[in-house]
Amino acid sequence: MGYIDSTQTGFIPQGQRSRTRQTATETQTVKVPLQVSVDTDQYYVVGYPDKVKITLEGTNALVTSAINTQNFRAYIDLTDKKIGKQTVRVHVSGLSKQISYSVDPKYVQVDIERRKSRTMPVQIEYNKNAVAKGYHLGKATVDPSQVEVTGALGEVNQIDQIVAKVSLPNGIDHNYERQVILTAEDKKGRPLNVVIQPSTARVVLPISISKKKVKLNLSSKNENSDKVYSVTAKQDEVTLYGNKEQLDKINKLNVAVDLTRIDVSTTRTFPIKLPKGVVKSDPSVVQISIKVKDTK
Numbered sequence: 018m019g020y021i022d023s024t025q026t027g028f029i030p031q032g033q034r035s036r037t038r039q040t041a042t043e044t045q046t047v048k049v050p051l052q053v054s055v056d057t058d059q060y061y062v063v064g065y066p067d068k069v070k071i072t073l074e075g076t077n078a079l080v081t082s083a084i085n086t087q088n089f090r091a092y093i094d095l096t097d098k099k100i101g102k103q104t105v106r107v108h109v110s111g112l113s114k115q116i117s118y119s120v121d122p123k124y125v126q127v128d129i130e131r132r133k134s135r136t137m138p139v140q141i142e143y144n145k146n147a148v149a150k151g152y153h154l155g156k157a158t159v160d161p162s163q164v165e166v167t168g169a170l171g172e173v174n175q176i177d178q179i180v181a182k183v184s185l186p187n188g189i190d191h192n193y194e195r196q197v198i199l200t201a202e203d204k205k206g207r208p209l210n211v212v213i214q215p216s217t218a219r220v221v222l223p224i225s226i227s228k229k230k231v232k233l234n235l236s237s238k239n240e241n242s243d244k245v246y247s248v249t250a251k252q253d254e255v256t257l258y259g260n261k262e263q264l265d266k267i268n269k270l271n272v273a274v275d276l277t278r279i280d281v282s283t284t285r286t287f288p289i290k291l292p293k294g295v296v297k298s299d300p301s302v303v304q305i306s307i308k309v310k311d312t313k
Contacts (some may be wrong), residue, residue, distance in 0.1 A: 191224040235250060
């Protein structure tokens with residue numbers, strides 16, 4: 018024999034006292050958890066409310082004591098009931114016989130079904146297109162990888178998959194790790210009313226980017242025929258970040274140095290033009306030392 022108890026305890030006073038003297042009649046309404054008496058190893062019950070309202074009437078002292086001690090309960094007894102949907106009466110126990118009461122609702126609808134438990138793997142759903150361009154999404158992991166699902170036989174039999182749905186922000190360029198609520202879905206993707214234990218799982222999505230150091234290859238253009246130029250980069254290589262397949266094809270990085278209207282030695286900064294498949298470079302610009310001499 019098992020009891021299904023509400024996880025929320027305590028009472029919420031609803032009414033007001035009619036008089037203040039200890040011997041006066043008092044009426045108060047409280048919300049209490051509705052407990053279910055049933056063999057929880059074999060049966061699964063749905064449809065009933067979590068709480069019911071009980072209106073207590075009696076002397077001020079008795080009603081106040083009952084509220085403060087919380088020594089009464091509301092329950093439905095399903096031990097001799099058959100499987101299926103039915104209407105059952107709400108009972109109250111633990112109240113002094115000197116207190117009269119009424120319960121709302123007096124009857125509740127319940128659906129008694131055979132209980133079933135299954136152990137199922139957790140699937141991860143996420144939008145691969147949300148990953149930033151050039152970044153690589155590694156193998157996603159979820160912990161725990163399996164969960165126990167319990168519920169009515171009809172619901173549990175409809176489960177197609179247990180899903181951890183991940184909402185990735187667009188353009189994400191770093192590892193994603195989060196505790197995600199699990200849902201049970203049927204073949205059409207509709208949620209099912211079952212208990213999943215544990216109810217959440219830790220999802221990790223490794224997101225990385227490849228990198229490669231390449232040498233700079235300087236080339237000049239628009240030289241003045243009366244001048245002799247010498248161009249030298251402050252550094253001879255840069256680090257490129259991007260798609261690994263594209264990076265593998267790059268052995269050097271061409272930098273075009275425009276010498277238009279450069280008549281004396283100077284140092285200029287030139288942006289690095291990113292090849293296809295490259296997201297960024299470090300540094301993003303390169304300093305070029307330009308030495309100029311007259312040919313005459």
